[in-house]
Amino acid sequence: MRIKRTVMAGAALAALTLTTAPVAQAAEPSPEGGIGAQGPDGKLYAWGETHRGGGEPCSWSSNSADWGGTWWGCSDWASSLHNNGYPGAMDDVWVYEHTGYEGGRRGVHNGVYLTDLHPYKYDGSNVRLNNTISSHQWTNL
């Protein structure tokens, strides 16, 4: 279960009502301990706490139109991000506020690490990234 801190009951209930759709590209299993312990394996990583904290990260090597529900997936959960893909074509990432690559978006270059998403917003938007990212796709920025 991927709940962190104190997820508000209302928000959680709302999330449950929205998670009936199948996960288009579920997060891939990551070995315990995050990047430092597992050795890098070329993915986009998302952690539930800042500075790669909160235990096992979610990670993806391909696109994901739906990071999964708040209770069991990775949507509306991430507080730090690292694009550690192997360089090549389509090695940058857009992260999106909503599933289906909708809502605000933010580009994360290959190799870039965002240690703490709390203060930041989607490009030109008033919505904060922390606990709101719900999909991503690889791109060339």
Place this chain on the structure above:
Amino acid sequence: MTVLACSALVAPLALYAAYGSGEEESPGPAREPTRQERSLLHRAEQILLRDCMRERGFTYRMVAEHPVKDAREFPYVIDDVAWAREHGHGTDIQRKQRELRRDNPNQRYFQSLSPERRAAALEAANGARPDALTAKTPDGMRLTRSDEGCQAEAERRLYGDLAAWFQARSTLEVLPELTRQRVLEDSGFATAVRPWARCMRAAGHSFDNPAEVRKKLAKQPLPRNEEIRLAVAEAQCAHSSGLAKKVKALQKRFDTEFRQRFRSEVNTGQRLQLAAIPRARSIVEKSEQGTETGARDRPASDNTSQREES
């Protein structure tokens, strides 16, 4: 492998010294690099990355600047009728981009390695610590990256000051996004969208704004001929309603405003790019001189299916 056979004989430090020698020039007044200059910078960066990875025992195939032909974004409304006739709303391009992400020579190579070698390859490319350098974007986001690894090394060789370049790039790349959002929020945009929506309705497509079209297509993809018909109507209406012209004017206005507001960072970024151009030219020339076949080492054309090179 015959590529860069001569250079491969040169010790790494000497090779990099050669890349940077004798071409230091005064950057002159800041200006936007031309398309050709940007391509040259991309090409040189790819050569440096490939050579650095090779020196560390790994394979990296250079990537074309525009790996998928005709890939472009229309953040406000499609305003290119010819593009719309060929690509509709671009689902064919999106499919190619997804396929390219899944299956390209670098990913295939990377996935073919053992877990230990994968980790080593990634560390060689991206560095071990992703938090050595920090940049702050115009809207306050704090980004970090490694100052080690071949990507950092390539950019350091090209731009001289990696930390300054990381900061400048982070600024330059956020400005279009700030402009995009500002245009979309402008009341002039909303006003200009109304005649566009009337035009679309007259053409049999009931949408209040271009964003609605995207949302509908994301939820319910259309057959290709219908997608193209809808995209062509969107583009034609953008022109006949005046929306395309309004968007262009707003984009120019806000882009100028943001560039003025962040002119110091913009100037720094442009100066770093301009100063890197002679170095880039030297790197590309040396690489091509050191390539026996030559043709193998030219940038992959945007019109070919070859998206990555050896």
